[in-house]
Amino acid sequence: MADETTDAGRKEQLSISLRFVEEGKFHEEFLCFTEVTDLTGRGLGFTIMDEMRARDLDLENLVGQGYDDAMSGAFNGAHAVICSEYPLATYVHCSNHVLNLCLSHGSNTATFAQMVLNSISRPEFIVATSVMHEVLAVTKPLSVQLQKVGIDLIKAMSLMDETIACLEDKRSNDASFLTVWEVAESLASVADVDLKQPRQAQRQRNRVNMESCSDQEYFKRDIYYPFLDHILSELRSRFNKHNSRIITHLWSLIPRFISSYSFSDLQPALAMYGHFLESEQAVK
Secondary structure: OEEEEEOOOOOEEEEEEEEEEEOOEEEEEEEEEEEOOOOOHHHHHHHHHHHHHHOOOOHHHOOEEOEOOOOOOHHHHHHHHHHHHOOOOEEOOOHHHHHHHHHHHHHOOHHHHHHHHOOOOOHHHHHHHHHHHHHHHHHHHHHHHHOOOOOOHHHHHHHHHHHHHHHHHHHHOOOHHHHHHHHHHHHHHHHOOOOOOOOOOOOOOOOOOOOOOOHHHHHHHHHHHHHHHHHHHHHHHHHHHHOOHHHHHHHHHOOOOHHHOOHHHHHHHHHHHHHHOOOHHHHO
16 A cells, blocks of 8 residues: 655655554554655555565565555556556555545535535525535545444445445435425525526526426525436446456455355456465365
8 A cells, every 4th residue: 555745845755554463463564755756656565675675575466556546646657557567456546535436526526516616505505515414424434434443345345335325325316305304495595595496598608598387396406416417327327336356256255245245256366366276176
């Protein structure tokens, strides 16, 4: 696991940590800080490998990589460089960071970006704040769980499925917007604002146009549903990358899943990691 940051002296520092198994227990240990000048994916990849080799670590036992790569995308190249030499080093993006990206991208939709630019006294902003409160109430527990030391990928994906199911339920249940609307009305009362939909001209180019029978219905269609749809799309697409073929096959070794799989389901993982085992028979 690695991350890059700039120190007080404006020098780029790469921190490297290890996660490993010893005597049947998982451990996470900080390895080092090292100054880096080449911030390309290739430069970071070779720096990570060089630092590990300098400490006599056998990289043939490297079976995973995890980075926070949203800012520059450089780590996309780093994990590719490492995989080119050590193909067992499967890359898994930090789950909590993926969640943050989903929420961030959701907030950057055209409708929300326009709302943030408006005054906080506008009805659109007040309703958007209430919508964010409703969605973050669902995603915050997930974020807390994903930051726990003992979290594993199976548990992370299970929690993500539960979160998606909860948001899907809100999207399919019209009554879920009632809570959002009540909070918005309370905020509007404090700000002395009427929650009225924008006046609609016959033809508009810069605003969503839709027919609605009430102000509440307008904001539900214009703000609540589009935001939920975008968040759900981000969660499904980004976390789907965690379900890589090999990782999914390893699920068949988890006791609570093992009855749902046959030995043949494990074959792709055995083909990749077989040299770590005494024999296939030992696994059977």
